[in-house]
Amino acid sequence: MSDFRQQALDYHAFPKPGKISVEMTTPAESVKDLALAYSPGVAEPVREIADDANNAYKYTAKGNLVAVISNGTAILGLGNLGPLASKPVMEGKALLFKRFAGIDSIDIEVTHRTTEEFINTVANIADTFGGINLEDIKAPECFEIEQELQKRCSIPIFHDDQHGTAIVTAAGMLNALEIQGKEISNVTIVCMGAGAAAIACMELLIKCGAQREKIYMLDRNGVIHTRRENLPVHKLAFANNTDKRTLEDVMDGADVFVGVSGPDVLPPETLKMMAPNPVVFACSNPDPEIRPELAMATRDDLIMATGRSDYPNQVNNVLCFPFIFRGALDVRATAINDAMKVAAVEAIRAISKEEVPEEVLIASQSKALSFGRDYIIPKPMDPRLCSRIAKAVGQAAIDSGVAQLESLPTNLQY
Numbered sequence: 001m002s003d004f005r006q007q008a009l010d011y012h013a014f015p016k017p018g019k020i021s022v023e024m025t026t027p028a029e030s031v032k033d034l035a036l037a038y039s040p041g042v043a044e045p046v047r048e049i050a051d052d053a054n055n056a057y058k059y060t061a062k063g064n065l066v067a068v069i070s071n072g073t074a075i076l077g078l079g080n081l082g083p084l085a086s087k088p089v090m091e092g093k094a095l096l097f098k099r100f101a102g103i104d105s106i107d108i109e110v111t112h113r114t115t116e117e118f119i120n121t122v123a124n125i126a127d128t129f130g131g132i133n134l135e136d137i138k139a140p141e142c143f144e145i146e147q148e149l150q151k152r153c154s155i156p157i158f159h160d161d162q163h164g165t166a167i168v169t170a171a172g173m174l175n176a177l178e179i180q181g182k183e184i185s186n187v188t189i190v191c192m193g194a195g196a197a198a199i200a201c202m203e204l205l206i207k208c209g210a211q212r213e214k215i216y217m218l219d220r221n222g223v224i225h226t227r228r229e230n231l232p233v234h235k236l237a238f239a240n241n242t243d244k245r246t247l248e249d250v251m252d253g254a255d256v257f258v259g260v261s262g263p264d265v266l267p268p269e270t271l272k273m274m275a276p277n278p279v280v281f282a283c284s285n286p287d288p289e290i291r292p293e294l295a296m297a298t299r300d301d302l303i304m305a306t307g308r309s310d311y312p313n314q315v316n317n318v319l320c321f322p323f324i325f326r327g328a329l330d331v332r333a334t335a336i337n338d339a340m341k342v343a344a345v346e347a348i349r350a351i352s353k354e355e356v357p358e359e360v361l362i363a364s365q366s367k368a369l370s371f372g373r374d375y376i377i378p379k380p381m382d383p384r385l386c387s388r389i390a391k392a393v394g395q396a397a398i399d400s401g402v403a404q405l406e407s408l409p410t411n412l413q414y
């Protein structure tokens, strides 16, 4: 067994199996404590909440609690391995919520027969939480699930693989294009993958100025074009009126490659075909569409990003989901809307251009980091992410009318 594989398994097995636990926040030592915490004292907040549901934010953990919910149908780029196998990833997301944004989070893996059954299960438990982060649910079911839950629930429902990924991709892409001296409105974009992450990334890039006609999206059957039959509706929106059919056809002269598909699908010979100064986001996890070493050895004019922590330029939704939920929870937002997403994009972009604090250099084992080819986007452990993104998102929620509080709380702990 490789060293790293064993280390990863040990990390998950010790000192206790798993990565998260539940802690008490009030004393429970004496008879008096128990009388307050449980019977008879607990009846008082019960009555208050029965009178007014908003009191759940005052007397329970709801307001700082996010459920990470999956059915395991698209676990990273590993595929449909079922709900239980997704648990390490979902515990990981819960760990990241706590570590980076102080949000208590619990993972829930749902076994279901139909999409409707999944939706009913989540809708029926939604009131327990301040927000729901849907994770690793494959397309096309993820679209119906998110839309239906948003209709049925009064808390933010956010499919991280769609919107978290799109927000970080947009922030990184706008910065990378700026460094490469290219305008988003002029670039030709190849998107490998046509699922949850791909559709949301391309839709947000279009909102940021990219032209739909200049986007070529591919799935396992090659380029998605207008003459392909039986395209599902989410792919139809990206059907390009083109004679190009293969990855090579569309990569010839392309400025941007976004990979949200699977491992090793971008051969070096194809990378060579791109226009000068290209941007390559190979974001499939854990194994990217092309390994950075290979890409950098193939040409030296590219900006390269992956979804991984162990290379420069980590384009990964970890830079978004803890902080966008922090902002949403802080103002009791009922939804996460486009205004909040754009606020997150801008906040992430801005931090990338500022001086990097010493603690971030130490945590990322870097001697120096400054805006440029190898630093297009902040490091996840940058403490500015929480305060800056959360405040921008909270304010956007207030301004766009989805916050239940009228202003940002004054006692924020970050």
Ligand SMILES: NC(=O)C1=CN([C@@H]2O[C@H](COP(=O)(O)OP(=O)(O)OC[C@H]3O[C@@H](n4cnc5c(N)ncnc54)[C@H](OP(=O)(O)O)[C@@H]3O)[C@@H](O)[C@H]2O)C=CC1
Pocket (backbone or CB within 6 Å): 073, 074, 075, 076, 077, 078, 136, 137, 138, 139, 160, 161, 162, 165, 192, 193, 194, 195, 196, 197, 198, 218, 219, 220, 221, 259, 260, 261, 262, 263, 265, 283, 284, 285, 286, 306, 307, 315, 316, 317, 318
């Ligand atoms: N860095 C990050 O932050 C994130 C990265 N990702 C990565 O993106 C990938 C997709 O995730 P997600 O969108 O949630 O999953 P989905 O199951 O919703 O979509 C997967 C898509 O990838 C396509 N695909 C898979 N393998 C290949 C291949 N060999 N060649 C061409 N297309 C392929 C599928 O094609 P078809 O439609 O034909 O089946 C499908 O369109 C994963 O690797 C995941 O790790 C996802 C979210 C965040």
Ligand SMILES: CC(=O)C(=O)O
Pocket (backbone or CB within 6 Å): 075, 076, 077, 136, 160, 161, 284, 285, 307, 316, 317, 318
């Ligand atoms: C990062 C992530 O959410 C994924 O790869 O699915």
Ligand SMILES: [Mg+2]
Pocket (backbone or CB within 6 Å): 076, 135, 136, 160, 161
């Ligand atoms: Mg995911």
